[in-house]
Amino acid sequence: MWSPDADLAFPAGCLRPRPPEWLVATALAGRASGHCRCWISTAIVSCCRQGIGLCDLGWRRDQESTRAFGKSYETATGTSILFDGTGPTEGAIRTLVDSGDVTWDICDADGFTALRLGATGHLSAIDYKTVDPAKIMPPFAFTHGAGGYAxxxxxxxxxxxxxxxxxxxxxxxxxxxxxxxxxxxxxxxxxxxxxxxxxxxxxxxxxxxxxxxxxxxxxxxxxxxxxxxxxxxxxxxxxxxxxxxxxxxxxxxxxxxxxxxxxxxxxxxxxxxxHPGVWVVPKGNPGGIDAFKLIGHMQDPARQIEFTNLQRVGPVNPAATAAMPKALRDYDPTQPENLAQQVIxxxxxxxxxxxxxxxxxxxxxxxx
Structure with a gap:
């Protein structure tokens, strides 16, 4: 899980829980707390009745995710992506699921977080009938997490x-x-x-x-x-x-x-x-299978290339790596000449x- 925002780089293992009461209070107040910016104008507890709630690590990621994935998904499905930049740390996801009041559908996590929270029952298994594992470079297709970027x-x-x-x-x-x-x-x-x-x-x-x-x-x-x-x-x-x-x-x-x-x-x-940036689905997410539909939508090569253009992260879909424009290849860690120098x-x-x-x-x- 990589953060583009300077003060939001909290590791998956660093507990910084955000209980539902805090989230609701923040949303109802209509403002962010500290560096946390919620892109939701109504209470977060109701967000997934209006769209798919995606929790990541910051406002700039939200803006650029909207450009890369959000607008096209809403056009195709009529469903909005509602971004929450409060930070889906391992502790926050664990606390949310344990509370029984899950307000997030998809979270941005590390690969090892997907393995740890999957083992403790805090994540739903990825529906690989809806999400295509062939569109995820190995070994980033986890049982409880789908690689989204690199x-x-x-x-x-x-x-x-x-x-x-x-x-x-x-x-x-x-x-x-x-x-x-x-x-x-x-x-x-x-x-x-x-x-x-x-x-x-x-x-x-x-x-x-x-x-x-x-x-x-x-x-x-x-x-x-x-x-x-x-x-x-x-x-x-x-x-x-x-x-x-x-x-x-x-x-x-x-x-x-x-x-x-x-x-x-x-x-x-x-x-x-x-490293992979991994999409995980908290157990009991309010949007149900729609979370996997959105993850599948984000696998499109053109959308991943646009995310590379905006964020300088690499794609995980091999087709996106192959089709990467020449101007972006120097920034892409998954390009063969760059990957050959690295370890996974x-x-x-x-x-x-x-x-x-x-x-x-x-x-x-x-x-x-």
Whole structure:
């Protein structure tokens, strides 16, 4: 689950529950709370009687999802997509389903969240008679989640700091003698653990199963230079302030940085870690099978290409990857030449080990 909005990058395992009472109060008040923006003018509890409720991570995603999917779906079916940007974290989905008052039909989640919540009975199995599994690149068609888009964690770097010899691998990222300067990784360690595992080689290698102790110890050795980021804007500011020279970041943010800095910040696909953005359906969703119809609608290659154009995420439909316009291929992590340099996230490993990995990483950050 990738967030385009700076202050909405909460991980799937970070509990930030939004109970139904809070949601209803916010909707009835007709305003957002904090960074949470609801695109629903009436109470959220009634939204799915009027349309399909889709919860994601922010207002800009809502606007661009409307352009890519929403308008065409409403034209085809007469049913609106009602966006809620409050953040469908794992804890929020769990709380909502446990309350028995489910107000969301579809949520944007990580692959490992689909596995974890599916195992605990909080998600409906995807109706693969309505959703076409052949239109989802393997291995992103989960029993309780359907891949909707793709994004990667990549190595971004300051080209002015390394004009003569740019870093080309995670081995270089962990080599602060040859490549001095600060480093930054995601606060919730996705991407960072894989980078640590690949740091022993000049070329990308399969990092799974991750050795948690090894990954944490390698990151600990970086600690004097290590910072963590929780939002795309935060890590961008680190580059602007020159407090870091390299970072493990979302490729979407790296693309934006490269453009906005006019090449002063660059990135490499080498060793990138490809992740799926997954559509999940909370158990007991009010819209029933219509949720799967919308997911099926979003599989259309042209619509996924438009989403790539708007958000710089990659498609998951192989037909969209094949038909991607030349102007967008450099941004698309699923293009064969880009994908060949990367590894694909092992969502099952993260589902099984997220809690332990998070605890060990948090402990390392507190160590002196």
């Amino acid at each position: 994004y990667s964690y990549v190595l971004a770097f300051d080209t002015e700091r390394f004009a003569g010899r740019p870093p080309l691998s995670w081995k270089d990222f962990f080599d602060t003698r040859s490549f001095p300067g600060g480093r930054a990784v995601y606060r919730w360690m996705n991407g960072a653990f894989e980078a640590a595992m690949m740091a022993g080689s000049d070329k990308p290698t399969n990092p799974y199963p991750i050795d948690i102790n090894l990954a944490v110890n390698r990151l600990y050795k970086l600690k004097p230079q290590l910072q963590t980021w929780e939002s795309g804007q935060q890590v961008q500011q680190m580059f602007v302030d020159k407090t870091i020279s390299m970072a493990c970041i979302w490729h979407t943010r790296a693309v934006a940085l490269a453009k906005e800095s006019e090449g002063k910040i660059a990135f490499t696909w080498a060793g990138g870690v490809l 996230v092992d969502s099952q490993w993260w589902a099984d080990n997220f809690d332990k990995a998070r605890a060990e990483f948090a402990d390392m950050l507190q160590r002196s």
